[in-house]
Amino acid sequence: MKTESVLEKVLAAGHLAVTSECGPPRGAVPEKIREKADILRGYVDAINVTDNQTAVVRMSSFAACLIIKQMGLEPILQMVTRDRNRLAMQSDIIGAYSHGINTMLCLSGDHPCFGDHPMAANVYDLDSIQFIQMVRKMRDEGKFQGGDDILNPPKMFIGAAANPFADPFELRVPRLAKKVKAGADFIQTQCVYNVEKFEKWMEGVRERGLHEKISILAGVTPMKSVGMARYMKNKVPGMDVPDELVKRISGVPKDKQAEEGIKICVETIEHLREVDGVRGFHIMAIEWEQKVPEIVERAGLYPRPKI
Amino acid sequence: MITAERKPLDEIIDYIKPFSRILLVGCNECVTVCAAGGRKEVGLLSSALQMAFMKEGKVLDVKELTLERQCDPEYVEELVPLIDQVDAVVSMACGCGVQEVAKRFKEKPVFPAVNTKFMGASERQGVWAERCQGCGDCVLGMTGGICPVARCSKRLLNGPCGGSSNGKCEINPEVDCAWQLIWDRLKSLGIEKTYEEIVPAKDWRTSRDGGPRKIIREDLA
Numbered sequence: 001m002k003t004e005s006v007l008e009k010v011l012a013a014g015h016l017a018v019t020s021e022c023g024p025p026r027g028a029v030p031e032k033i034r035e036k037a038d039i040l041r042g043y044v045d046a047i048n049v050t051d052n053q054t055a056v057v058r059m060s061s062f063a064a065c066l067i068i069k070q071m072g073l074e075p076i077l078q079m080v081t082r083d084r085n086r087l088a089m090q091s092d093i094i095g096a097y098s099h100g101i102n103t104m105l106c107l108s109g110d111h112p113c114f115g116d117h118p119m120a121a122n123v124y125d126l127d128s129i130q131f132i133q134m135v136r137k138m139r140d141e142g143k144f145q146g147g148d149d150i151l152n153p154p155k156m157f158i159g160a161a162a163n164p165f166a167d168p169f170e171l172r173v174p175r176l177a178k179k180v181k182a183g184a185d186f187i188q189t190q191c192v193y194n195v196e197k198f199e200k201w202m203e204g205v206r207e208r209g210l211h212e213k214i215s216i217l218a219g220v221t222p223m224k225s226v227g228m229a230r231y232m233k234n235k236v237p238g239m240d241v242p243d244e245l246v247k248r249i250s251g252v253p254k255d256k257q258a259e260e261g262i263k264i265c266v267e268t269i270e271h272l273r274e275v276d277g278v279r280g281f282h283i284m285a286i287e288w289e290q291k292v293p294e295i296v297e298r299a300g301l302y303p304r305p306k307i
Numbered sequence: 308m309i310t311a312e313r314k315p316l317d318e319i320i321d322y323i324k325p326f327s328r329i330l331l332v333g334c335n336e337c338v339t340v341c342a343a344g345g346r347k348e349v350g351l352l353s354s355a356l357q358m359a360f361m362k363e364g365k366v367l368d369v370k371e372l373t374l375e376r377q378c379d380p381e382y383v384e385e386l387v388p389l390i391d392q393v394d395a396v397v398s399m400a401c402g403c404g405v406q407e408v409a410k411r412f413k414e415k416p417v418f419p420a421v422n423t424k425f426m427g428a429s430e431r432q433g434v435w436a437e438r439c440q441g442c443g444d445c446v447l448g449m450t451g452g453i454c455p456v457a458r459c460s461k462r463l464l465n466g467p468c469g470g471s472s473n474g475k476c477e478i479n480p481e482v483d484c485a486w487q488l489i490w491d492r493l494k495s496l497g498i499e500k501t502y503e504e505i506v507p508a509k510d511w512r513t514s515r516d517g518g519p520r521k522i523i524r525e526d527l528a
Contacts, residue, residue: 082461086508108468111460113478122461129465130508145508163469168490174503175466182505190469237470237477 002139005103005157006074007046007186009307010280011215016273017280018301019076019188019217020292021048022068024059030067033059036289037068043293045304046074046103048188048282052083055115062092065101076159077101080109085125086134086145093135097154105159105188106131129182132160136183158183162216163190164201165240173204180213187214188282191221191232194240195271202277211277218272221284222291223261226250262291262298269299308337308428309401310435311344311421313352319397320359322418326394327366329356331420332386332408333373334400341435343421344399346373352399352420368393377404383411390415426457443513443520449501451492456509458485464506 001008010017020040025032033049040047047068051061065075077096079089093104108128112120126134134145135158142153160179164172176187192198198218205211223229226249233241245264252260265283272278281301285291296302323329331353339345353369360367370389374382377400386408390396395416398405401423409417425437440457446464447454456462460478467486470477474487493499511517 108461108463111470111478113460124461124463125511126508127461127463127465128468129505133505134508161469166467166469167471167473167484168467168487171466171486171490171502174499178465178503178505181503237472238468 002185003102003155003157005046006307007076007103008157010045010305011186013305013307015280015305016278016301017046017186017215017217018044018283018296018304019046019048019280020044020283020285020289021050021076021078022064022289023050023053023287024061024064026056026058028059030059033064033067034071037071037073039289040292041071041073042304043296043302044283045280045307046076048076048078048105051078051080051107051109052115053078053110055082055110055112055117055120057116062096062101065096066099069100074103075101077104078107079104079131080107081124081126081128081131082109082112082122085123089126089131090134090138090144093138093156094150094154097156102155103157103159104135105161106135106184107161128160129178132158132179132182132184140183157185159186159188160184161190162187163238164192164198165190165194166238169197169201172201173208173210176205176210176214177208180210184214186279187216189216189219190238191219191284192268192272193232193245194242195268197240198272199275202275206277211279215279216277217280217282218269218275218278219282219284220265220268220272220295221286222265222288222295223249223257224288225254225257225261228261262295265295266298269295269301273299308340308426309403310341310424310427311338311401312424313343313348313399313421314419316352316355316359319352319418319420320356323356323367323395323397328368328370328393328395330370330372330386330389330393330396331356332377332396332398332400332404333371334377334398334404335373335375336377336400338400338404338421339373341429342433344401349373349399352397374400374404377401378407380407380411383407386412441514442509442511443517444510446506449504449506450489451496451498453485453488453492455485455489458483458488464509466502 022036049061049064061078065077068075112122139155229246229249232239333344333349349371357367376382397418397420399420405419426439427435427437430436442456471484476482476484
C-alpha cells in the first residue's frame with residue numbers, strides 16, 4: 001500500500017470501487033455539506049469534494065473535506081491548478097494530510113470564463129500532469145516540487161481525470177499513458193453516456209496494458225429530465241450524449257423522466273462493470289445526491305465492502 | 308509584432324479635456340502594420356479630436372508626428388523641438404513607446420491612445436491573433452511550432468484538457484484548440500510519439516513572474 005486511503009484498499013482488495021461527489025455550498029453553511037455527505041454514508045467508499053467547480057466560488061474543497069472527515073467518512077480532495085500556484089497547492093496538500101485527508105484528485109479546472117468571476121486572473125502555474133508529478137514526488141521522495149525535504153511527507157492516493165469523449169480522440173489513450181507515467185493511481189472519467197465510444201477507448205487502454213497500472217472508475221451521471229439531457233449534449237464542453245438517449249428520455253412522460261434517467265444510469269453501470277479494466281464507478285448525481293443510494297443498490301454495488 | 312487597438316474616442320477626450328495644445332505621436336513600427344497608431348491613424352485621430360473639441364465650442368491645437376520607432380530614445384529626441392509648444396502628449400504607440408516618451412519628457416503629461424494587446428501575427432486582412440507570450444524559454448521546438456503557452460487558454464504543456472471539441476477550445480468556438488493544432492502538426496511531421504514525453508513544470512522566472520526583465524548584451528553594451 002502506498003497510502004492509508006480507503007479507496008486504495010478497496011481497489012487493492014479487488015472490489016469494484018464506488019465514489020460519489022458533493023459540491024460545497026456557496027456560503028458558510030457547513031450543515032449543507034453534512035446533509036449531502038450523510039445521504040452517501042455507507043453507499044460509497046469515498047466522496048469527492050469539488051474545488052470551485054465550473055469556476056464558481058464555493059466553500060473550499062479542503063474545508064468541506066474536513067467536515068466530511070469529521071463525520072467519519074472518506075473525502076477525496078479535488079484540487080484545480082486554475083486558482084493556485086505550486087506554493088498554495090503544496091501547503092494545502094500538507095494541510096489536508098495533517099487532518100487525515102489522504103486521497104485527492106488532480107485537475108486543471110474549468111476556465112474562469114465559465115464561472116462567476118470571469119474577470120479573475122487564471123493561474124495555471126502547473127498543468128494536471130505536472131500536478132500529479134508534484135504530488136507523487138511529495139509522497140514517494142518526500143520532497144517539495146522545489147526540491148526541499150518535507151517533514152512527514154503527505155501520502156496521497158493520487159487521482160486524475162480522463163475524458164474519452166474529448167477531441168482529438170486518438171490522443172486520449174496517449175494522454176492517459178502520460179498521467180500513468182506521471183504517477184496517477186486512479187482515474188475518474190467524464191460521465192459515460194456514449195458507451196460504445198467509451199469501450200473503444202478502453203480497448204486502446206487495454207492494448208497498452210494501462211488498465212493494469214491504473215484503476216479506472218467510470219463516471220456516470222443520472223439525467224433528471226430531457227431538458228438536462230439536451231443541456232448536457234449541447235452546452236457542456238467535452239460531453240457526449242448520443243441522440244438515442246435524448247430520444248429515450250423524451251419518449252416517456254415528464255413525471256417519469258427522472259426514473260428513466262436513473263434506469264439508464266443503472267443499466268450503464270451494469271454494462272460497464274463487465275468491461276475489462278473498469279475497476280469501479282464514480283457517480284456524479286449533480287444536486288441529486290439523494291438518488292445515489294438507490295443507484296448503488298439497484299446496480300448491485302451494495303453493500304460496500306468493510307475495509 | 309506587437310498589436311494594439313485604438314482606445315474609444317471618449318476615453319482619449321477625457322484625458323486631454325484640460326488641455327488645448329497636444330502633440331499626437333504615432334509610431335512607424337508594429338502599430339502601423341496593425342493599423343492602430345501609424346501616420347494614417349494619427350491623422351484620423353487628430354481630426355476626430357479637433358471636431359469633438361469644436362462641438363464643445365473649444366479649440367484644440369494638434370501637432371502630429373510619427374516617429375520611426377517610438378520605443379527607441381534616439382527617435383524620441385525628434386520630439387524635442389515640438390514639446391515646448393504643447394501642454395500634453397498623446398501617444399499612439401504601444402506601451403513601450405508611451406513609456407519612452409514619458410521618460411524623456413518628465414514635465415509633460417503623456418497619455419496612451421491605444422490599448423496594447425499582444426504579440427501576434429496577421430491571420431488575414433484585418434485579423435491578428437496572439438502567438439507568443441514572451442515566456443523567455445521557448446517551447447516551440449517540442450510542440451511542432453505551435454505555442455501552448457500563448458494559444459492554449461489554460462497554457463497546458465502536456466496536452467489538451469477535456470474541453471477540446473472539434474478542434475475548438477471550450478472557451479469559445481472561435482478559438483482553435485492549440486493542442487489539436489499541435490497534435491495535427493506532430494502527426495504530419497511523423498513525431499506524434501514525442502507527445503508522450505512529459506514536459507516538466509515550467510520555470511516561470513524567465514517570464515514576467517521573475518519580475519521585470521532585462522537583456523544585457525555585454526558584447527554590445
